[in-house]
Amino acid sequence: MKEFFVSRIHSFGHAFHGWGYVLRTQRNAWIHSVIATAVFIVGLWIGLSPHDWAVIILTAAFVFSAEFINTAIEAVVDLATVEHHPLAKIGKDVGAAAVLVAALAAVLVGLLILGPPLWLKLGSIFGF
Numbered sequence: 001m002k003e004f005f006v007s008r009i010h011s012f013g014h015a016f017h018g019w020g021y022v023l024r025t026q027r028n029a030w031i032h033s034v035i036a037t038a039v040f041i042v043g044l045w046i047g048l049s050p051h052d053w054a055v056i057i058l059t060a061a062f063v064f065s066a067e068f069i070n071t072a073i074e075a076v077v078d079l080a081t082v083e084h085h086p087l088a089k090i091g092k093d094v095g096a097a098a099v100l101v102a103a104l105a106a107v108l109v110g111l112l113i114l115g116p117p118l119w120l121k122l123g124s125i126f127g128f
Contacts (some may be wrong), residue, residue: 020069028099030066036060039110046117059109066102071097 022029044057072096077088122128 001033018068018072024070026067026071029064029071032060032063032067032103036063042114046114046120046121048113048117051110055109055113059106063099063102063106066099070099 023033037062039056043053048056074092077091081088
């Protein structure tokens with residue numbers, strides 16, 4: 001049983017190492033982080049419901065997961081070949097497209113969830 005828990009701790013360590021690698025090496029991960037932080041701050045300010053928080057958190061996790069998987073694809077493709085190969089390009093382009101789809105979906109979810117209450121809050125402050 002002890003071996004099971006020790007191996008789980010090591011697994012978490014590997015996962016956090018991967019997370020750190022993405023944040024250190026991928027500029028888009030920093031952009032996602034800044035935007036997610038801004039969304040969370042706005043969500044706190046406008047007082048999102050638990051349901052809305054669940055959707056926002058899942059959406060942010062979706063974007064970060066896509067970025068992590070894309071980074072893994074790029075690393076494996078780079079390991080497999082140093083020459084430019086059409087299939088390597090397709091693999092990298094499709095991975096990037098997955099991140100784009102996730103990010104665009106996140107923008108729409110953010111507008112749908114944050115937009116109306118943010119508009120009301122700003123309207124009450126600025127009188128429009």
